[in-house]
């Protein structure tokens with residue numbers, strides 16, 4: 001609907017039109033057509049397809065290998081959930097590395113979506129005593145347990161509410177996503193997230209052609225521009241195709257479980273019904289879909 | 296209504312696709328709590344044994360030494376002599392010994408408490424006799440590693456791929472590098 005006052009897009013068109021004229025059609029990491037793209041959620045399927053073709057071309061050129069960018073939609077009757085067995089996790093950080101490789105996180109500067117916290121058994125889950133920089137010769141260490149933390153994909157996500165431009169939202173299958181082309185980098189969501197799950201690209205993410213994962217999703221692991229926020233997407237490019245997330249498949253102790261909360265036969269429902277389960281910072285009423293349990 | 300899920304058990308390589316031919320053995324005592332009934336299907340055609348702990352060349356196969364034609368089986372519980380010195384046992388202390396799991400006649404077979412002998416690759420049935428909770432969790436995909444599809448075909452590993460049956464506690468690992476702390480600027 002058109003309003004009498006110019007909206008953001010029209011305003012940007014004027015401003016960027018001048019800028020584009022002066023800088024031969026590019027603005028930072030964004031190309032001319034990327035800059036003028038509307039917000040993802042308002043694009044028609046035909047427009048989305050155009051965007052995907054453009055992104056595929058840009059990424060393939062940049063990395064010198066064929067990249068595919070999909071925008072597979074949520075399935076009906078699917079609500080994703082995640083469960084992590086803290087009685088099994090040994091804190092080996094294999095999941096962190098698998099996540100970086102799968103999701104095209106910046107190698108330099110380093111950016112990681114999963115943070116494994118070493119927790120002192122004497123204090124239990126008290127983040128005051130959490131140590132992310134532990135580096136012994138071998139894990140697990142006596143007297144400690146390990147608590148990997150990434151986006152909790154809350155049902156009541158404070159980050160989504162805090163975004164002034166609507167660049168982050170919750171999809172119908174529960175995945176909280178970011179439109180990297182709409183994010184203005186204000187970092188309100190980072191302040192709002194009680195789990196420290198969102199990360200900001202202070203510099204252009206450094207990924208080499210050998211490192212890049214060419215199977216990309218628009219709302220997932222496609223390379224991000226500088227100045228935007230990113231976070232775990234439950235490996236949207238894999239899970240929307242029916243596969244397990246990369247962290248689930250790498251964990252040497254099988255501590256990570258993923259599935260459909262609406263399917264009574266899923267591993268997730270088994271965990272919720274049979275195990276002792278808790279969520280982080282339950283008192284904040286964020287209602288995470290990421291459950292921790294003791295197997 | 297009971298829902299029946301059949302899973303293929305693929306040992307290695309991970310991600311390989313199981314194919315069914317003939318009549319694959321089905322684990323008995325299909326898991327029936329939680330309102331469902333899971334049959335765990337082992338397809339010997341699809342099985343490629345990785346080197347799990349029990350295939351340590353010094354001790355496997357058992358018949359290399361325990362050839363019934365040359366060595367009379369002795370079922371008496373006793374301290375094992377010098378030939379077993381290189382083997383390390385740390386499983387339930389003194390409470391169990393070889394023939395609680397291995398068949399007396401053919402050490403390369405496992406023997407269930409009811410006398411049924413099973414192949415080594417069906418070890419979960421044997422382990423599940425004592426570790427019932429873990430067996431149930433494993434069948435439901437909650438104990439141990441699963442790969443593949445959350446909504447379809449899955450591959451999962453049997454007990455002995457992660458646990459050495461003679462020393463089953465999962466050992467430690469060297470952790471990967473810690474994250475770089477943020478730069479402190481003053």
Ligand code: SF4
Pocket residue numbers: 088089090091092093094095096116146148250251252253254255256
């Ligand atoms: S890979 Fe598994 S065991 Fe290792 S830190 Fe991650 S969750 Fe824990």
